[in-house]
Amino acid sequence: MNQPSSYIPILIQIAVAVGFVTIALGLSHLLGPKRKTTNKDENFECGIEIQGDARFPVSVKYFLSAILFVLFDVEVIFFYPYAVNFKEMGWEGFLAVSTFIGFFLAGFIYVWKKGALEWEK
Amino acid sequence: MDAALLIEKSVFVLILTAITLGMAAYMTYGERKIAAFFQDRIGPDRAGPFGVLQPLADAGKLFFKEELIPKNSERWMFILGPGLAMVTACITSAVIPWGDTLPIGDRLVSLQVADINIGVLYIVGIVSIGVYGIMIGGWASNNKYSLFGAIRASAQMISYELSMGLALIAVIMMSGTLSLKEIVEQQQGLNWNIWYQPLGFIIFFTCALAECNRAPFDMAECETELIGGYNVEYSSMKLGFYLFAEYINMFVSSALMATVYLGGYNFPGLDLIANPTLLAVAQIAVMFAKVIFFIFVFMWIRWTLPRFRYDQLMHLGWKGLIPLAIVNMLLTGAVMLFLA
Numbered sequence: 047m048n049q050p051s052s053y054i055p056i057l058i059q060i061a062v063a064v065g066f067v068t069i070a071l072g073l074s075h076l077l078g079p080k081r082k083t084t085n086k087d088e089n090f091e092c093g094i095e096i097q098g099d100a101r102f103p104v105s106v107k108y109f110l111s112a113i114l115f116v117l118f119d120v121e122v123i124f125f126y127p128y129a130v131n132f133k134e135m136g137w138e139g140f141l142a143v144s145t146f147i148g149f150f151l152a153g154f155i156y157v158w159k160k161g162a163l164e165w166e167k
Numbered sequence: 168m169d170a171a172l173l174i175e176k177s178v179f180v181l182i183l184t185a186i187t188l189g190m191a192a193y194m195t196y197g198e199r200k201i202a203a204f205f206q207d208r209i210g211p212d213r214a215g216p217f218g219v220l221q222p223l224a225d226a227g228k229l230f231f232k233e234e235l236i237p238k239n240s241e242r243w244m245f246i247l248g249p250g251l252a253m254v255t256a257c258i259t260s261a262v263i264p265w266g267d268t269l270p271i272g273d274r275l276v277s278l279q280v281a282d283i284n285i286g287v288l289y290i291v292g293i294v295s296i297g298v299y300g301i302m303i304g305g306w307a308s309n310n311k312y313s314l315f316g317a318i319r320a321s322a323q324m325i326s327y328e329l330s331m332g333l334a335l336i337a338v339i340m341m342s343g344t345l346s347l348k349e350i351v352e353q354q355q356g357l358n359w360n361i362w363y364q365p366l367g368f369i370i371f372f373t374c375a376l377a378e379c380n381r382a383p384f385d386m387a388e389c390e391t392e393l394i395g396g397y398n399v400e401y402s403s404m405k406l407g408f409y410l411f412a413e414y415i416n417m418f419v420s421s422a423l424m425a426t427v428y429l430g431g432y433n434f435p436g437l438d439l440i441a442n443p444t445l446l447a448v449a450q451i452a453v454m455f456a457k458v459i460f461f462i463f464v465f466m467w468i469r470w471t472l473p474r475f476r477y478d479q480l481m482h483l484g485w486k487g488l489i490p491l492a493i494v495n496m497l498l499t500g501a502v503m504l505f506l507a
Contacts, residue, residue: 052281052282052283053281053283054173054176054281055176055179055180055261055280055281056258056261056262056280056281056283056289058173058176058177058180058280059180059183059184059257059258059260059261059280059281060254060258062180062181062184062257063184063253063254063257063258064254066184066188066253066257067250067253067254067257067408068250070230070404070408071246071250071404071405071408073230073404074229074230074231074232074234074403074404074405074407075234077230077231078230078231078232078233078234078403079231079233080233080234081233086235087235087236087237087238088237088238089237089239089240089308089309089310089400090237090310090312090394090399090400091310091311091312092394099239099309100306100308100309100310100311100313100314101309104314104315104318107322108318108319108321108322111322111325111326111481111485112321112322112325115325115326115328115329118329118489119325119328119329119332122329122332122333122336123332125333125336125496126287126288126336126339126345129336129337129339129340130339130343130344130345131343132339132340132343132500132503133343133503133507136504136507137504140500140501140504143500144497147493147496147497150493151493154489154490158485158486163481163482163485163486165477165478165481165482166478
């Protein structure tokens with residue numbers, strides 16, 4: 047069960063999925079009509095002439111959530127090995143992890159109080 | 168791994184992929200029929216009796232549509248986006264057990280593609296890659312609406328992934344394993360995890376709605392503001408892949424919820440069946456009944472609840488579900504240690 051060979055079926059499934067996607071995209075490319083015109087190849091912008099392109103800075107909030115996600119997701123991943131061994135570790139392990147959760151929450155409350163989770167303004 | 172097992176697995180993967188695609192196709196039909204029922208309409212009824220051939224007609228149409236690639240988009244990224252979304256959607260189901268074993272001749276065929284001991288982590292990992300499909304497609308289109316749709320969708324999906332991971336931890340503390348097969352086997356009869364983890368289940372279900380970009384969290388495709396969201400510029404099969412991927416994700420997350428919280432293929436009385444073939448069929452039927460029930464709930468919610476506003480969505484994810492999931496996890500730990 048823990049051998050590398052138990053991952054082979056997953057590789058088969060990935061191969062099947064990639065194969066299906068490639069064939070379907072290829073087929074639709076071959077079967078569809080191709081009538082290119084200058085206006086058709088423009089980007090869509092509600093029927094008006096396009097103003098510039100979509101390579102502009104977006105609100106920093108999105109990047110902030112992405113960075114916070116990375117921080118907290120790493121901490122969440124640390125809980126998994128503990129959760130698997132939870133029963134063997136008993137109260138001692140629970141107290142140790144509670145300390146870790148305390149640090150997690152301290153960071154979380156700091157971010158909250160700093161206003162990084164506000165979206166209205 | 169011997170050749171016979173390899174062939175067995177390949178055939179099983181092909182059947183599973185075919186069933187997944189078929190389910191996704193008929194979920195579009197189900198969604199339209201359910202929407203019609205909720206809105207007192209008839210819904211699709213032209214292709215075949217009661218319109219049952221409608222999904223085939225739609226798929227056929229998508230193949231014969233003109234393929235548009237805007238001239239100032241990033242051509243290869245534009246193609247990669249929907250492809251990646253579809254591939255990640257199709258491979259998530261690899262670790263879900265659809266039944267125990269099915270005897271064929273003198274072989275016992277396992278009804279699971281791969282019973283790996285990190286099943287839960289595998290699913291969480293693949294779901295994270297799914298974000299790239301949407302982000303790459305939306306950015307590569309070089310269209311303002313698709314950029315906004317993609318950025319919104321990615322921020323939403325990563326935010327809800329946190330609470331999803333935390334909700335799963337409480338279940339893993341109870342089961343002591345990351346293998347989905349073992350999690351199912353611990354839930355014999357009616358001994359389902361949902362009775363011990365009701366709060367965790369609600370958190371997980373909410374996150375599943377957000378991860379699949381389903382209403383009331385379908386901010387990525389908010390027609391009123393963004394026309395169509397990240398897929399505005401797409402046509403033909405590439406558009407089809409984005410829509411299909413959403414339905415496949417719904418199917419797989421329903422299967423995951425059934426596995427983790429509703430006992431997977433377990434149902435009281437199933438151990439009375441002595442014939443192993445019949446037992447396997449009954450297990451698959453039970454599993455699919457649970458999956459279809461969840462899919463119906465997803466659709467029921469979509470046609471009942473209005474859409475959230477973006478700031479409400481992020482508040483619910485960060486300030487509501489994450490603290491709640493941590494409390495749930497600590498409570499689970501403390502109660503289990505007191506009872507031990």
